[in-house]
Amino acid sequence: MQNSQVQSAYFDVVVVGGGISGIQAALDLGDQDHKVLLVERSASIGGKMISLSKTFPTLDCSSCITTPKMSAAFHHPNIQVWTSTDVERVESSDGVRKVHLCRHPTYVDNSLCIGCRLCEYACPVEYPDPFEEGLGAQRAIAVPFTNALPQKAVLNPRYCIACGACIKACPTDAVQFDQREERLTVEAGAVVLTTGFALNSLELKREYNAARSANIISPLQLERLLVPHGPYGRVLRPSDGKVPGNVAFVLCAGSRDQSIGVLYCSRFCCMYSIKQAMLLSGALPTAELTIYYMDIRAFGKGHEQFYQNAKAMGIQFVKAKVASIEPVTGDDISLRVELEEEAGRVAERRHDLVVLAQGAIPVFEPAKALNTPAAEDGFLRQPDSVKITWTGVEGVFAAGCALGPKDIVDSIVEAGAAAMEASKFLAMRTAGRSPAQKPDRLANPVGT
Amino acid sequence: MIRSTAQVESVAPEPRIGVYVCRCGGNISDVIDTEKVAETIKLVPGVRVSKVHSFMCSEPGQAMIAEDIKKEQLNRVVVASCSPFLHELTFRVAVRRGGLNPYLYEHVNIREQGSWSHHGDPEGATVKAIRLLAAAVHRLYHAEPLEQIRLPSHRRALVIGGGIAGLKAAVDLAAKDVGVVLVEREPQLGGRLLGLASLFPNDESGRAQIDRLVGEVQNNRNIEVLTGTVIKSVSGFLGNYDIAVGPASAGGAADVEAGGAKEKKLSVGAIIVATGHDYYRPGSGEYGFKRYTQVVTMPEFIDLLAGASRDGIEFNGQRIRRIGFMHCVGSRQIEGIHQPQADGRVNDYCSRVCCTTVLHQALHAKRRFPYLAVFDFHQDIRTYGRLHEDYYRRASEAGVVFFRFHGDEPPLVEGGVDGYPVQVRLKDWLTWGEEIVVPLDLLVLAVGMVARDNRELVNLLKLPIGADRFFQEVHPKLRPVETSVNGILLAGTAQAPMTIEETLASASAAASKAACLLAHDSVELETFKARVDADKCIGCGLCFPECAYEGALVRTNVEREGKTVTLASVNPGLCVGCGACVPVCPTRAIDLQGWTLSQFEAMVDGLLSAPLPSQPATSESSSHGKAH
Numbered sequence A: 001m002q003n004s005q006v007q008s009a010y011f012d013v014v015v016v017g018g019g020i021s022g023i024q025a026a027l028d029l030g031d032q033d034h035k036v037l038l039v040e041r042s043a044s045i046g047g048k049m050i051s052l053s054k055t056f057p058t059l060d061c062s063s064c065i066t067t068p069k070m071s072a073a074f075h076h077p078n079i080q081v082w083t084s085t086d087v088e089r090v091e092s093s094d095g096v097r098k099v100h101l102c103r104h105p106t107y108v109d110n111s112l113c114i115g116c117r118l119c120e121y122a123c124p125v126e127y128p129d130p131f132e133e134g135l136g137a138q139r140a141i142a143v144p145f146t147n148a149l150p151q152k153a154v155l156n157p158r159y160c161i162a163c164g165a166c167i168k169a170c171p172t173d174a175v176q177f178d179q180r181e182e183r184l185t186v187e188a189g190a191v192v193l194t195t196g197f198a199l200n201s202l203e204l205k206r207e208y209n210a211a212r213s214a215n216i217i218s219p220l221q222l223e224r225l226l227v228p229h230g231p232y233g234r235v236l237r238p239s240d241g242k243v244p245g246n247v248a249f250v251l252c253a254g255s256r257d258q259s260i261g262v263l264y265c266s267r268f269c270c271m272y273s274i275k276q277a278m279l280l281s282g283a284l285p286t287a288e289l290t291i292y293y294m295d296i297r298a299f300g301k302g303h304e305q306f307y308q309n310a311k312a313m314g315i316q317f318v319k320a321k322v323a324s325i326e327p328v329t330g331d332d333i334s335l336r337v338e339l340e341e342e343a344g345r346v347a348e349r350r351h352d353l354v355v356l357a358q359g360a361i362p363v364f365e366p367a368k369a370l371n372t373p374a375a376e377d378g379f380l381r382q383p384d385s386v387k388i389t390w391t392g393v394e395g396v397f398a399a400g401c402a403l404g405p406k407d408i409v410d411s412i413v414e415a416g417a418a419a420m421e422a423s424k425f426l427a428m429r430t431a432g433r434s435p436a437q438k439p440d441r442l443a444n445p446v447g448t
Numbered sequence B: 001m002i003r004s005t006a007q008v009e010s011v012a013p014e015p016r017i018g019v020y021v022c023r024c025g026g027n028i029s030d031v032i033d034t035e036k037v038a039e040t041i042k043l044v045p046g047v048r049v050s051k052v053h054s055f056m057c058s059e060p061g062q063a064m065i066a067e068d069i070k071k072e073q074l075n076r077v078v079v080a081s082c083s084p085f086l087h088e089l090t091f092r093v094a095v096r097r098g099g100l101n102p103y104l105y106e107h108v109n110i111r112e113q114g115s116w117s118h119h120g121d122p123e124g125a126t127v128k129a130i131r132l133l134a135a136a137v138h139r140l141y142h143a144e145p146l147e148q149i150r151l152p153s154h155r156r157a158l159v160i161g162g163g164i165a166g167l168k169a170a171v172d173l174a175a176k177d178v179g180v181v182l183v184e185r186e187p188q189l190g191g192r193l194l195g196l197a198s199l200f201p202n203d204e205s206g207r208a209q210i211d212r213l214v215g216e217v218q219n220n221r222n223i224e225v226l227t228g229t230v231i232k233s234v235s236g237f238l239g240n241y242d243i244a245v246g247p248a249s250a251g252g253a254a255d256v257e258a259g260g261a262k263e264k265k266l267s268v269g270a271i272i273v274a275t276g277h278d279y280y281r282p283g284s285g286e287y288g289f290k291r292y293t294q295v296v297t298m299p300e301f302i303d304l305l306a307g308a309s310r311d312g313i314e315f316n317g318q319r320i321r322r323i324g325f326m327h328c329v330g331s332r333q334i335e336g337i338h339q340p341q342a343d344g345r346v347n348d349y350c351s352r353v354c355c356t357t358v359l360h361q362a363l364h365a366k367r368r369f370p371y372l373a374v375f376d377f378h379q380d381i382r383t384y385g386r387l388h389e390d391y392y393r394r395a396s397e398a399g400v401v402f403f404r405f406h407g408d409e410p411p412l413v414e415g416g417v418d419g420y421p422v423q424v425r426l427k428d429w430l431t432w433g434e435e436i437v438v439p440l441d442l443l444v445l446a447v448g449m450v451a452r453d454n455r456e457l458v459n460l461l462k463l464p465i466g467a468d469r470f471f472q473e474v475h476p477k478l479r480p481v482e483t484s485v486n487g488i489l490l491a492g493t494a495q496a497p498m499t500i501e502e503t504l505a506s507a508s509a510a511a512s513k514a515a516c517l518l519a520h521d522s523v524e525l526e527t528f529k530a531r532v533d534a535d536k537c538i539g540c541g542l543c544f545p546e547c548a549y550e551g552a553l554v555r556t557n558v559e560r561e562g563k564t565v566t567l568a569s570v571n572p573g574l575c576v577g578c579g580a581c582v583p584v585c586p587t588r589a590i591d592l593q594g595w596t597l598s599q600f601e602a603m604v605d606g607l608l609s610a611p612l613p614s615q616p617a618t619s620e621s622s623s624h625g626k627a628h
């Protein structure tokens, strides 16, 4: 893409991260007539939420309630969306924010691609689909997933064998092997960081031996298994395709644990585990479902009622510390648990699928990327007890899981709050400045 | 000032209808034979295009509609997919992208009302889908292009409640140059925080936080504060609310002293409800409350601790050495175990802040008086928030002793022995359900939050209340600060229990929504409103008594053949489009635009004449093939 004109671009607000928090912040800002750039690192907006099955506590189909928001932001007259673009650094000085971006090559010209997927059908290479958390297969060139936005193909150079099949298949000559990474800088009146969270490694706790069994899975994998159109079309365990009959959920498997340095609670894992157990009991009515927990943190609106329903459905809640996990014969898994309600008696429990509630950790590094120290938990700081979405850096605000793990509804509320603070900041700043200075809009390079 | 809906020019008379059937990635097509539905519906007259797609809501699905509109010159579109609640708007916008008026679109729900509700009967569900689609197609024969109604609006908001939520919302809106009237019932601003001496997560006092915001409110030319004041009446609609306010209680001398509140009328464009919460009041005898003086509530304990001298906490003439904290008092109640509340329901929700409050206050007390022995009785420790888990860890390190009970076997509070006024008896599940007795000098009940009794306000605003008695948001996942009444928003603990940080976020989010709604000098309203054909109206007035919405129907005098007659007309801002007025009209002068009587008649025809998979289209169905 030719981006010489982008060098001098100015936006009222740059929103960093196109998950539900970023989408909501962009919408609230766009609706208040601010010119917004929404930057997303991956090839589609939607964040984690677009890949979830259903959402607690309402059990709404997640993609059904995310797509309208994605679409509204994507087609909003005041919002531009740049995908496959990383924000590397944000500088705030002399009253202006400089946002340093890196645009990753997708090897497809978005202004030409019509999303027909002919390249995808022609491509001979398959690799574990990242959207399906590695459970399904993806072609080396593909539109990332069914309801991705934008609907543009992306080529993964790690797997592409440069056979040229896609080039031949493409009806619009959109595939371009010679694209390069580009670095550019845009200016912004304000910045909203909605960079979300990552899950810490499944293999972080050595005594849980996740590396040794495909049947010790991450909760995001289970989300995909539970989606009606997921990788296998139904819930099967990865090692041998068996329908699981006895599933364990291990809570706090990467949080509230001094030994791995994550002291805080990841806040949504109790609830999504209960949700997943409920959905499993719908999909596999005869399966035994056990949740091993320390405390059940069902604190949000409607959450306690959801928890009580799960108990009434027959899901087992066992208060226990899971000391270790071992793969055993038949691809099954054995859990060594200290049953707290039996004075710490140690028991061996056998299951055929185990889900580890991994901890939610930050992806944004404030020290490196914003020149400001991170809070003790590694997430962005919230130094003002009244302007809670302010990061302590002039004109830079944050929301959602960038300020610590939180569920969708809390993220959405916070995104509205960050939009408000950013909008107020702009109003104060422009008070006195003439509107003639308002810069022009750019053509949207993802070709909406 | 009020302009009724503009009807745009008529479309081509011959219907060219596009029908799209969504598989919903298997959600629908696993039960309904979507291919067969699409194939069969082609037999209905007027259907030009009939297609199936995996995700109609996806970008390619939407693009397909827009493209077909152009290529096939479609002039009406039907999508059969999930609930219109989710995607009707999506497809209206898609239709507009194709260059068609968005109201020439009809949404058919074959998921919630099809595949999901009839998953045991695939054939029946398929037939039902076809019938519903045929009805939609027939309805579209009579569809007319409509436009959204725009009405001028006031760039001013009313904020009800001057706690931290209301203060924050007011400050935010004022900074965006939206005028604010802040109405507080009490003589002073601040709400609950005024009574909380030390708060998590930063040990600030409630008053210090309130003072910061009150300072900003008082020096703000955009904010008018009315204390000692309540709302007396509300009328109007988004952009145009008329409000009357007056003194908090029926004009005694005390009120005049309290704040000199006066009767006053206001015009605002949006309303933010920030009326907060009440503390749960334990019943007599609940955990020994009222039976033993030494059983107090958390707010009382916070006061007690704040007032304690350096020598220690004195209560009832006794030096306190052993304190117990009882979690979940008035929260997480179970039917059949706990006494129901006045409305017959138990409080089955978690109050969210009390676990952290207990640990924070316990630590605070231990920091001041290290000799205190502190006991904690809980079901779960819910220290979920940022820094909250720290309190839990530090409380354990500081020697707080934890006991865990099961919700269906709450601890008993009894008179104590050996000089202790009370004792707690429970089965402790941090051991093995062993029965334990803990003697105490003081038992603190961590009372939860309950909704304020705000019946008058609820009636005035016509807002829905949830089963937990808090104000109900319109969508619990996606639209947490909006209500079912367009233009009325929720901030803070009026909606649900939350911490201060969460209250502030919710208040700013509500302010943000209000700023979006009032961003321009006019607001857009939904277009499905009643409309009167003045030529047909005979002025009989039969529709007036049917309408439950004050001001929706207006008597208008017109000259007819030299005489003045009084006809009905509609104020689209207040009409909710319920249609109650339509059936009583003897001349069919009043009708609901977008949902006319003739459209309903056509739908019935469509349902009955639908071609079914096995049989060919009946000749009857074609008799309605021509639009009016």
Ligand SMILES: Cc1cc2nc3c(=O)[nH]c(=O)nc-3n(C[C@H](O)[C@H](O)[C@H](O)COP(=O)(O)OP(=O)(O)OC[C@H]3O[C@@H](n4cnc5c(N)ncnc54)[C@H](O)[C@@H]3O)c2cc1C
Pocket: A016, A017, A018, A019, A020, A021, A022, A039, A040, A041, A042, A046, A047, A048, A049, A052, A054, A055, A056, A057, A085, A086, A087, A088, A194, A195, A196, A197, A198, A199, A219, A220, A223, A268, A272, A275, A363, A364, A399, A400, A401, A402, A406, A407, A408, A409, A411
């Ligand atoms: C297994 C699981 C199940 C869950 N189930 C539920 C549920 O049922 N209900 C519920 O309420 N919540 C649930 N959650 C929580 C939910 O996922 C989060 O609340 C939500 O995703 C938070 O959204 P966010 O936008 O803050 O973060 P994210 O979804 O993480 O989005 C952040 C976005 O920012 C992008 N980004 C990051 N850094 C950069 C950068 N430097 N430049 C550009 N882009 C960047 C990322 O690529 C990502 O797209 C679940 C979580 C998990 C793990």
Ligand SMILES: Cc1cc2nc3c(=O)[nH]c(=O)nc-3n(C[C@H](O)[C@H](O)[C@H](O)COP(=O)(O)OP(=O)(O)OC[C@H]3O[C@@H](n4cnc5c(N)ncnc54)[C@H](O)[C@@H]3O)c2cc1C
Pocket: B160, B161, B162, B163, B164, B165, B166, B183, B184, B185, B186, B189, B190, B191, B192, B193, B196, B198, B199, B200, B201, B229, B230, B231, B274, B275, B276, B277, B278, B279, B298, B299, B353, B357, B360, B447, B448, B449, B452, B454, B457, B491, B492, B493, B494, B498, B499, B500, B501, B503
């Ligand atoms: C015991 C206890 C301790 C707590 N400690 C902490 C803590 O340490 N840290 C923390 O983060 N959170 C804490 N909280 C939570 C905190 O109190 C709330 O988050 C906060 O008070 C909510 O503020 P609000 O503005 O929503 O409601 P409120 O403070 O209740 O304010 C509502 C205001 O609206 C007014 N009002 C009500 N009805 C009307 C009407 N009809 N017309 C006009 N005005 C009306 C009221 O008079 C009041 O001034 C605690 C809660 C409890 C119960």
Ligand code: SF4
Pocket: A108, A112, A113, A114, A115, A116, A117, A118, A119, A120, A143, A152, A153, A169, A170, A171, A172, A173, A174, A175
């Ligand atoms: S790159 Fe070409 S073949 Fe691939 S989806 Fe885009 S337009 Fe189709």
Ligand code: SF4
Pocket: A251, A252, A253, A255, A256, A264, A265, A266, A267, A268, A269, A270, A271, A295, A296, A297, A357
């Ligand atoms: S939410 Fe539940 S599972 Fe997750 S860290 Fe907190 S207590 Fe553990």
Ligand code: SF4
Pocket: A299, B327, B328, B329, B331, B332, B349, B350, B351, B352, B353, B354, B355, B356, B380, B381, B382, B446, B448
């Ligand atoms: S926050 Fe804790 S004390 Fe309060 S209701 Fe919930 S679990 Fe009980």
Ligand code: SF4
Pocket: B529, B530, B546, B547, B548, B549, B552, B553, B570, B574, B575, B576, B577, B578, B579, B580, B581, B582, B592
């Ligand atoms: S449609 Fe309902 S609200 Fe509107 S005028 Fe008729 S009766 Fe009144």
